[in-house]
Amino acid sequence: MNAANGTKAGAPTRVLVINSGSSSVKYQLLDMTDHARLATGLVERIGERGGAADHAAALRQVADELDGQGLGLDSPRLAAIGHRVVHGGTRFTAPTLITDEVVTAIEELVPLAPLHNPANITGIKVTRELRPELPQVAVFDTAFHATIPEAAARYAIDLATADRYGIRRYGFHGTSHAFVSRATAALLGREPADTNVIVLHLGNGASASAVRGGVCVDTSMGLTPLEGLVMGTRSGDVDPAVVFHLERVGGLGTDEIDTLLNKRSGLLGLCGDNDMREIGRRMAEGDKAAQLAFDVYVHRLRRYIGAFSAVLGRVDAITFTAGVGENSAAVREAALLGLDNLGVTMDPVRNAVRGTGARLVSASSSRVAVAVVPTDEELEIARDTYALATE
Numbered sequence: 484m485n486a487a488n489g490t491k492a493g494a495p496t497r498v499l500v501i502n503s504g505s506s507s508v509k510y511q512l513l514d515m516t517d518h519a520r521l522a523t524g525l526v527e528r529i530g531e532r533g534g535a536a537d538h539a540a541a542l543r544q545v546a547d548e549l550d551g552q553g554l555g556l557d558s559p560r561l562a563a564i565g566h567r568v569v570h571g572g573t574r575f576t577a578p579t580l581i582t583d584e585v586v587t588a589i590e591e592l593v594p595l596a597p598l599h600n601p602a603n604i605t606g607i608k609v610t611r612e613l614r615p616e617l618p619q620v621a622v623f624d625t626a627f628h629a630t631i632p633e634a635a636a637r638y639a640i641d642l643a644t645a646d647r648y649g650i651r652r653y654g655f656h657g658t659s660h661a662f663v664s665r666a667t668a669a670l671l672g673r674e675p676a677d678t679n680v681i682v683l684h685l686g687n688g689a690s691a692s693a694v695r696g697g698v699c700v701d702t703s704m705g706l707t708p709l710e711g712l713v714m715g716t717r718s719g720d721v722d723p724a725v726v727f728h729l730e731r732v733g734g735l736g737t738d739e740i741d742t743l744l745n746k747r748s749g750l751l752g753l754c755g756d757n758d759m760r761e762i763g764r765r766m767a768e769g770d771k772a773a774q775l776a777f778d779v780y781v782h783r784l785r786r787y788i789g790a791f792s793a794v795l796g797r798v799d800a801i802t803f804t805a806g807v808g809e810n811s812a813a814v815r816e817a818a819l820l821g822l823d824n825l826g827v828t829m830d831p832v833r834n835a836v837r838g839t840g841a842r843l844v845s846a847s848s849s850r851v852a853v854a855v856v857p858t859d860e861e862l863e864i865a866r867d868t869y870a871l872a873t874e
């Protein structure tokens with residue numbers, strides 16, 4: 484052992500993180516001795532004109548890009564590859580060393596995450612072909628939510644039917660909720676075990692979670708990443724009868740409704756834009772559709788903040804993260820305005836300051852701290868991967 488960093492002399496210390504999404508592959512190569520990013524990249528527009536033909540081609544492009552930087556997958560310094568896998572079902576509640584049997588089990592979960600899991604599986608298969616002997620680890624979006632109690636995880640539908648089809652709340656963005664809730668405790672100078680946090684992960688996909696003492700007790704996403712908050716292109720909560728209505732009265736097919744709710748709804752559906760920056764610009768010009776989209780987005784957020792305040796009882800912090808949460812002072816302010824009865828007092832000046840690191844944006848007098856914490860899903864995945872690969 485090397486006393487300085489706890490690793491065996493000459494042992495590989497690098498981890499490649501692969502995040503295969505529905506139309507992109509993101510990757511990062513990290514050195515786990517100092518968490519340095521040696522390479523990061525993104526292959527976009529998979530399956531579109533001018534983009535990679537498919538996910539396998541995108542993964543080979545990633546391997547070539549790393550080769551070109553002298554950081555190829557054949558490097559003896561690579562300790563492991565970590566893959567983000569969106570749906571782990573009830574079977575995978577912790578990071579898992581990938582075997583043929585694990586790949587088959589992730590394939591069996593495709594019906595629960597048809598938009599996400601197939602891309603994750605392709606990523607795993609391509610890198611296993613390239614480095615068959617290297618430890619590869621699946622890190623699941625759902626795992627952090629496995630602790631949610633039955634009262635919050637169950638939908639109130641016929642129990643036998645629910646169990647037969649695996650219908651329950653799984654929750655997603657778990658690596659982000661785990662990382663950010665821990666970082667919030669650190670920012671407050673407290674132990675995660677005595678810190679209660681509401682985490683608002685507001686990216687293209689968006690979800691809220693209630694974390695009590697480091698343990699997740701509720702989250703807004705459900706069976707799939709469609710439920711809950713208003714997102715870039717996803718509706719979040721709707722009355723499920725909307726689906727029957729569109730089928731019976733609108734004559735839409737199941738796949739059309741799936742596409743409508745996942746890809747043509749949310750901010751995009753309400754105003755034609757899914758980027759909060761563009762919505763802000765349009766609002767400044769008095770655009771009514773953009774204003775409506777913003778208002779619906781914020782109203783839904785406030786509902787979940789209220790609900791999760793009640794779920795937790797005592798709230799120590801409300802933390803904003805991901806693209807919108809880290810950058811939109813307007814969303815943060817509108818979401819928390821007038822919540823003094825819940826112990827939340829924003830400091831509008833602190834909130835408006837553009838910053839990059841973890842920071843507080845509440846007034847010093849606020850009983851509940853309001854924080855902005857940049858998420859780092861890749862580092863969380865790399866840590867989980869390295870821990871499992873080197874144990």
Ligand SMILES: Nc1ncnc2c1ncn2[C@@H]1O[C@H](COP(=O)(O)OP(=O)(O)O)[C@@H](O)[C@H]1O
Pocket residue numbers: 685686687688715757758759760805806807810811
């Ligand atoms: N400066 C900004 N102000 C407001 N919103 C921003 C800003 N920068 C990024 N965003 C929002 O963040 C979103 C992307 O968030 P991100 O967490 O990167 O998404 P993803 O889910 O793709 O990882 C964009 O769609 C945009 O609306």
Ligand SMILES: CC(=O)OP(=O)(O)O
Pocket residue numbers: 504569624655656686687688689708
């Ligand atoms: C699960 C999910 O919603 O992921 P993303 O935000 O990457 O779309």
Ligand SMILES: [Mg+2]
Pocket residue numbers: 686687805
């Ligand atoms: Mg993201």
